Amino acid sequence: MITGKNYIGSQLKAGGTKTVKTFNPQLNIENPWVFTEATTEEIEEAVALANQAFTSYKKCSGLEKAQFLNAIADEILALGDELLVQYCSESGFPRGRAEGERGRMIGQLRSFAVMLTEGSWVQATIDTAIPDRQPAPKEDLRKMLVPLGPIVVFGSSNFPFAFSTAGGDTASALASGCPVIVKSHSMHIGTGEMVASAIIKAAQKTNMPEGVFSNLVGGGRTLGTSLVKHPLVKGVGFTGSISGGRALCDLAAQRPEPIPVFAEMGSVNPVVLLPEALKVNSQKWAAAYAGSITLGAGQFCTNPGLLLAVKGAELNDFETELTTAIEKIEPLCMLHSTMQADFEKGIAEKESQKGVSKVAQFKGEVLPNYGRQTILKVSGEEFLKNESLSHEVFGPFSILVECEDEVQLIQIINKLDGQLTGTIISEEKELQKHQAVIFALQNRVGRLIFNGVPTGVEVCASMLHGGPYPASSDSRFTAVGTHAVYRWVRPLSYQNWPDDLLPAELQNNNPLQISRTVNNKLTLAGCD
Amino acid sequence: MITGKNYIGSQLKAGGTKTVKTFNPQLNIENPWVFTEATTEEIEEAVALANQAFTSYKKCSGLEKAQFLNAIADEILALGDELLVQYCSESGFPRGRAEGERGRMIGQLRSFAVMLTEGSWVQATIDTAIPDRQPAPKEDLRKMLVPLGPIVVFGSSNFPFAFSTAGGDTASALASGCPVIVKSHSMHIGTGEMVASAIIKAAQKTNMPEGVFSNLVGGGRTLGTSLVKHPLVKGVGFTGSISGGRALCDLAAQRPEPIPVFAEMGSVNPVVLLPEALKVNSQKWAAAYAGSITLGAGQFCTNPGLLLAVKGAELNDFETELTTAIEKIEPLCMLHSTMQADFEKGIAEKESQKGVSKVAQFKGEVLPNYGRQTILKVSGEEFLKNESLSHEVFGPFSILVECEDEVQLIQIINKLDGQLTGTIISEEKELQKHQAVIFALQNRVGRLIFNGVPTGVEVCASMLHGGPYPASSDSRFTAVGTHAVYRWVRPLSYQNWPDDLLPAELQNNNPLQISRTVNNKLTLAGCD
Structure with a gap:
């Protein structure tokens, strides 16, 4: 064929x-x-x-x-x-x-x-x-x-x-x-x-x-x-x-x-993990994120490549749970041998940077072209100093940034390039306290997610898949x-145009029965 | 002050x-x-x-x-x-x-x-x-x-x-x-x-x-x-x-x-004068266009700088009427001495091109910085050969292009740069016969005008002031x-966001009572 x-x-x-x-x-x-x-x-x-x-x-x-x-x-x-x-x-x-x-x-x-x-x-x-x-x-x-x-x-x-x-x-x-x-x-x-x-x-x-x-x-x-x-x-x-x-x-x-x-x-789709949520549900979120990071061998535009949290016991627990979950998942085949090679090269480059350590990686044998999922870790201070750490590695990869405090967390968000998505993992009660984080994130992304994963892009009118540059070239679409x-469209105005020569959409009696704004009011009615 | x-x-x-x-x-x-x-x-x-x-x-x-x-x-x-x-x-x-x-x-x-x-x-x-x-x-x-x-x-x-x-x-x-x-x-x-x-x-x-x-x-x-x-x-x-x-x-x-x-x-805002309209109303249209060309000393983005018509007795009559009208109007002061100098230079440049002749110009004395309104004329054949003739002269100026036939008229429209406006002067009956002209014009402009002048840009929701490049840099706005x-805006999506933290515009009970598209239906109602 x-x-x-x-x-x-x-x-x-x-x-x-x-x-x-x-x-x-x-x-x-x-x-x-x-x-x-x-x-x-x-x-x-x-x-x-x-x-x-x-x-x-x-x-x-x-x-x-x-x-x-x-x-x-x-x-x-x-x-x-x-x-x-x-x-x-x-x-x-x-x-x-x-x-x-x-x-x-x-x-x-x-x-x-x-x-x-x-x-x-x-x-x-x-x-x-x-x-x-x-x-x-x-x-x-x-x-x-x-x-x-x-x-x-x-x-x-x-x-x-x-x-x-x-x-x-x-x-x-x-x-x-x-x-x-x-x-x-x-x-x-x-x-x-x-x-x-x-x-x-x-x-x-x-x-x-x-x-x-x-x-x-x-x-x-x-x-x-x-x-x-x-x-x-x-x-x-x-x-x-x-x-x-x-x-x-x-x-x-x-x-x-x-x-x-x-x-x-490109997009690394930052995820902010707030402490209360990790305290209450660290296992649940670790499992969800291990799944999201490895879905489709991590080859999604909305793959969560950057996990941000303030250091502490809750984060340590999450890290342990994430490691367990990540190491259990069977790796998948990547799209091409060149993609797999770029993926390995990307991880090696990140790993060679100052202050970066490995948190988790699938340990078993893998077939050629399969992507071994990997999580690295770095302090907020080092992350802020080294812009290359915020660049995407295409594949099942994420970097966990351990922030000193919320001030540093916000500093990091403000410095990020434009992103397709930004996610907040949070207990509803604690969210009010972290408004500054939300406002910072909102400025950098096209879609804000609450307690979920960024992968899985629903096809509907209210979806925004795009974002500030370089997530997309024009954040307005x-x-x-x-x-x-x-x-792919532009507006065209007709001035004093004879009704029978107008496109049906604009004719007086609204033959297509579409919603139109007539004299500043939305209506299905005709006009003259 | x-x-x-x-x-x-x-x-x-x-x-x-x-x-x-x-x-x-x-x-x-x-x-x-x-x-x-x-x-x-x-x-x-x-x-x-x-x-x-x-x-x-x-x-x-x-x-x-x-x-x-x-x-x-x-x-x-x-x-x-x-x-x-x-x-x-x-x-x-x-x-x-x-x-x-x-x-x-x-x-x-x-x-x-x-x-x-x-x-x-x-x-x-x-x-x-x-x-x-x-x-x-x-x-x-x-x-x-x-x-x-x-x-x-x-x-x-x-x-x-x-x-x-x-x-x-x-x-x-x-x-x-x-x-x-x-x-x-x-x-x-x-x-x-x-x-x-x-x-x-x-x-x-x-x-x-x-x-x-x-x-x-x-x-x-x-x-x-x-x-x-x-x-x-x-x-x-x-x-x-x-x-x-x-x-x-x-x-x-x-x-x-x-x-x-x-x-x-820039825009030269082409105006197509169809023969029946000139036959019935050549004096009316000549007066309207003399007024539009000279309004505000011609210093409008929508100034009609290009008049297109098929040669014939109707066009000759229109030309005579336009000359009479143009020569009667008192010139106005331009924005700056440099603008006035550029205006004169622009006319001189056009006039020096092959096949270009002067139709009308205000003949009396003018004060310094006043713009002497001028109409030039050229054949469709020469116009097609010489791209510079289609460029704007900022001020009270227009060039009349005498086309051999409608085929040449359409050829000229298709070759034009993007324009803010395009106008058809026509009897309603004859318009059906000239659909090809309309479709050609529609492709090149942001606003189509029937039996009017392009100057006078209404401020309302249905106005489109913009057009294919270089009328504007992005015809989509x-x-x-x-x-x-x-x-100046971009869409932002919220996924699973807690209702009380959503902007009022997106909250369940629609507190602002705005029109919203909920599950693909336009409504003022709340949702949950």
């Missing part, structure tokens, strides 16, 4: 000579499929097709786009077991994760379809005319959100389904009315091709314009660079490292016409949940 | 040695006041104070912030006539414009106060917990908008009131909960100081934290550069030229932590209207 080719719109093409393969980390061997990188001409063709598709795709109704997204979900499910097998062979993830993540991808597509069917997401805002206003008449003004244009999506390594070919970025961009060109992630190109085939089938079945979706293969940075610099591309979605994301942001900012890049990048659509 | 000093929070300081003066273009002389530029230490102090103020200002309730904004409006009005005299002496604008623009500034401040008092603008979104959901429980998630941090506002030359010290950028940033540091525009520093004094008085009367507002004077680019590069600054608002705005965007993008810049820059607040 794998052709090894690029989807330029619905056409499978492989005019190039450069090829790449993927890797099976479980078997520690190269996969058999050979993928051909997109040529300059193929890249050009995909972008031109996307731009051409935009002129008709942006006019599709919400219902038409919803049918398209639901059809994508259906076609992905129709790929059945074969897709799951492909996913496992290119990620090292177990079957259960494959099924779970497919469910998440399908759920995301359908949640955007629900949003489109309901229709109010366009934020229609109407101020009707007041012809006799003094000193000047008030004109009729009506505003709604419209799509930006062709969007480039960079697949992520750690979510071959939910944040790649038909993942959240693609689903939200297609929902907004923007055509999408995916740069397939080099670790799971076969999985990407299969998912792309489902999108193409869905586009054909629902009569979407040719070029509404393309899927390109590229080995080095050339493909990504060409796409981000292309004048017809109007936005970029990325999930990955800080260096990769920043490079794209810089490229986009340097264009003659700068374009928005939403890059979801989210990468997860239906509000992710707002990254 | 003018001290010539900087407001570092509430303190008037002038520790520096460099001074600047402003210019009275009506009298063609330097104004008497001497203003001292802010020193490096004063800049540092203003930013540090703003950052300190942020910790308490962001906790202010909507009502408290509304009181502050209303107090600013009151204090500005309390400055009375003296402020209007100051404004006129530093802008060359007549008294009527001063009063009108003051009204706009006051109206903007009060409209944000109304928005804050109502409170729903924070887009509270709640998804309640489902503890027994399979395979995993759903956590309680609640999201709302929170302020970014200290914002730097660059005053504009052409709106000393409405887009400067207490203009739309300042009002929206203060409404969002962000402290503001204004870089006073060098053409009207005295006006800026007076308005700043009103803001400081209002802050003191309503118990706002010291440093919530500062007003700095700077001659060259040093002040602006220092502010945009400062690590504690979290966003920038700018109104001005493309080169100035782009320079700030580049600086902000190159920071270790890039920050959002909303720059409202507006600079005018209450939605301008969304430039």
Whole structure:
């Protein structure tokens, strides 16, 4: 079923000579499929097709786009077991994760379809005319959100389904009315091709314009660079490292016409463990965190990589419990041998820093490419002195910082880079006393969690997956949940426009029955 | 009343040695006041104070912030006539414009106060917990908008009131909960100081934290550069030229932590004149456009600088009518002698291009610094060949492009840079036939106008003042209207947070009675 080719719109093409393969980390061997990188001409063709598709795709109704997204979900499910097998062979993830993540991808597509069917997401805002206003008449003004244009999506390594070919970025961009060109992630190109085939089938079945979706293969940075610099591309979605994301942001900012890049990048997701909570529940929290740190071999953006607490008997107990729990968990296979090597290197680097000691590490034998979960420890004083200790190690790793007191704890939080999440583990009674900690944390994060773990990112309207730089490149948007659509749209105002030529969303009698703000009041009613 | 000093929070300081003066273009002389530029230490102090103020200002309730904004409006009005005299002496604008623009500034401040008092603008979104959901429980998630941090506002030359010290950028940033540091525009520093004094008085009367507002004077680019590069600054608002705005965007993008810049820059605001409309109403439209082109000496971002039409008898008639109307209007004083010189230079440059001829120009004598309104003409073919013809000339100027046919007209629209506005002058009947023109225009603009003029930017929720680059640096936001607040905020999610520690906007019983999205339904009801 794998052709090894690029989807330029619905056409499978492989005019190039450069090829790449993927890797099976479980078997520690190269996969058999050979993928051909997109040529300059193929890249050009995909972008031109996307731009051409935009002129008709942006006019599709919400219902038409919803049918398209639901059809994508259906076609992905129709790929059945074969897709799951492909996913496992290119990620090292177990079957259960494959099924779970497919469910998440399908759920995301359908949640955007629900949003489109309901229709109010366009934020229609109407101020009707007041012809006799003094000193000047008030004109009729009506505003709604419209799509930006062709969007480039960079697949992520750690979510071959939910944040790649038909993942959240693609689903939200297609929902907004923007055509999408995916740069397939080099670790799971076969999985990407299969998912792309489902999108193409869905586009054909629902009569979407040719070029509404393309899927390109590229080995080095050339493909990504060409796409981000292309004048017809109007936005970029990325999930990955800080260096990769920043490079794209810089490229986009340097264009003659700068374009928005939403890059979801690094995060160590600080967790503050307050003393009362550890006193009452140290075993429970140690078990929860051992689980969260090792979930999916720690390869989550929201992995808790930094545990902060004030020194004392409670913390000592927690440390003992965490050690026991961590050492008991069976390590998992990482996404790639290079990831596993980077993980080991990252730990070694941290361990070599002044004042850092090892708290816990899985002690048994592990297979190649498996990540041995590790907890290190350092004093608050040393942590404050050494910025490198606050950088992410991607994998099942966390560093425990033993603070002198709460003043130092807050100092550390204030010095942290922007984060996706911040967690407080606390008894409800004691929380009032620690308001200063909460306010400090709130300033640095996109999501505040009370008595839980940061892993497990719910897909819903109230989710914020993003945060102050470098957690994401623009903290004003989210990468997860239906509000992710707002990254790819801009408002357009119509002044004194004839009613029958207005988009349905803005017409007087509100034919779509959406919630609109009319003269500063939210209403389903019509206007005139 | 003018001290010539900087407001570092509430303190008037002038520790520096460099001074600047402003210019009275009506009298063609330097104004008497001497203003001292802010020193490096004063800049540092203003930013540090703003950052300190942020910790308490962001906790202010909507009502408290509304009181502050209303107090600013009151204090500005309390400055009375003296402020209007100051404004006129530093802008060359007549008294009527001063009063009108003051009204706009006051109206903007009060409209944000109304928005804050109502409170729903924070887009509270709640998804309640489902503890027994399979395979995993759903956590309680609640999201709302929170302020970014200290914002730097660059005053504009052409709106000393409405887009400067207490203009739309300042009002929206203060409404969002962000402290503001204004870089006073060098053409009207005295006006800026007076308005700043009103803001400081209002802050003191309503118990706002010291440093919530500062007003700095700077001659060259040093002040602006220092502010945009400062690590504690979290966003920038700018109104001005493309080169100035782009320079700030580049600086902000190159920071270790890039920050959002909303720059409202250049626009020629294309106007498409369809033949039936010219046939029926050429005199009416010629008069309207002569008025719009010369309004405020053409010194508006939405000045119609590009008139597009297909050649023919109707266009010839319009040209004759426009010439008559343009030549009758008395020229007005421009903002500064340098502006007037740039205006003349701009016209001369355009006139020297191949195929360009003069249609109309005011023929009488004019005083120094007055702008002689001018209309040039060129064929569609030459216009397409010469990109420089599409660039803005700031002042009472427009270029009429005589297109061969509608195909060429659409080609021209597609080649245009992003624009604030696009206008169609048309009989309603003929509009259906010209859908392709509308769709082309829609792609290039932030606001589409039917049978009107682009000047006159209504301040309301449905206004979009912004547009594809370079009309603005980020087409996803507006600079005018209450939605301008969304430039300075980011969403923050709370997961499983104790109800009594949540912000009031997210608490179960909806104490503020704001519209919230609860489990995907808009409601005023509480939840649990």
